[in-house]
Amino acid sequence: MISGKFAITLHILTLLSKFPDDYLSSDFIAGSMNLHPVLVRKEIANLKKNNIVESKEGKNGGTRLLKSTSKITLDDIFKMTFDTVTLGFSKNKPNPDCPIGRQINENLENLYEDINQRIGLQLSGITLEDFSNKF
Amino acid sequence: MISGKFAITLHILTLLSKFPDDYLSSDFIAGSMNLHPVLVRKEIANLKKNNIVESKEGKNGGTRLLKSTSKITLDDIFKMTFDTVTLGFSKNKPNPDCPIGRQINENLENLYEDINQRIGLQLSGITLEDFSNKF
DNA sequence: AAAACTGTAACATTTTTTATTACTTTTAAA
DNA sequence: TTTAAAAGTAATAAAAAATGTTACAGTTTT
Secondary structure, three states: OOOOHHHHHHHHHHHHHHOOOOOEOHHHHHHHHOOOHHHHHHHHHHHHHOOOEEEEOOOOOEEEEOOOHHHOEHHHHHHHHOOOOOOOOOOOOOOOOOHHHHHHHHHHHHHHHHHHHHHHHHHOOOEHHHHHOOO | OOOOHHHHHHHHHHHHHHOOOOOEOHHHHHHHHOOOHHHHHHHHHHHHHOOOEEEEOOOOOEEEEOOOHHHOEHHHHHHHHOOOOOOOOOOOOOOOOOHHHHHHHHHHHHHHHHHHHHHHHHHOOOEHHHHHOOO
16 A cells, blocks of 8 residues: 555544544544544554554554654654655666666656655654644 | 656657657657557657647657757646645545544645645756756 | 454455557658 | 558556455453
């Protein structure tokens, strides 16, 4: 999965930020986004791996934030849910005998690296707290 | 089609820039990227619509640049091949009774608009000539 | 013990992207 | 003046990616 992860994860975290003391169930969270609870749990698994949230199993279980909303940036979320933003590559092994084909992907890669650096910089200036305050 | 268009179009234009006086056939171009000629012609149709290239039908026909490589920026290409860069949305109609669900897409949209503005700014500083010179 | 959860793998479905075919039109050259 | 080599384009097919579902094991509270 690539697309969707960032938006789902940010949605989850925004919800958690509004109830910092409660364990929210994947069913409750899924209800807010009209999504299957299993997909929510998959993204929560990723958040746990990154020590952003903790979960409690069993009855009355659920998930809550581990870190302060002011200590989580959108760049953190970007990095843990998205590889890189790209505008596409030449995917069918371009002709190695053509000087353009031979180098196109390398040059695209360089370009996209720049783009991603700028996006990272921008997103690192926005905390989950900032984002959550918009609601 | 969304993905692929930018990379394919940039590849086409880079090739054309290396032979500014020749009409290159879609078959020749497709050969450089190991792609079906029909897909190449589709992207060329888009370039023609934007007055970047012209084509000649019939035997010995093909496509060539209409504009100077120093007058075409990567932002021009971005704008004509890509809607917007996003990190995804909540696509299943999030719950309108949830304050987060109700507003999530609007807030994501705002965020992505910023991202796209910055990408546009960056790409507008790179001409086709600049890019082509890397080969 | 029952109920309400999480965790996760396997599988199914849907959507998007990419590729192909088929056929029309145009032009240059033999 | 016929043939070959090209573009243009619509319709369809195939492949890949994303998303959704089921099923079931494990955990914790009541």
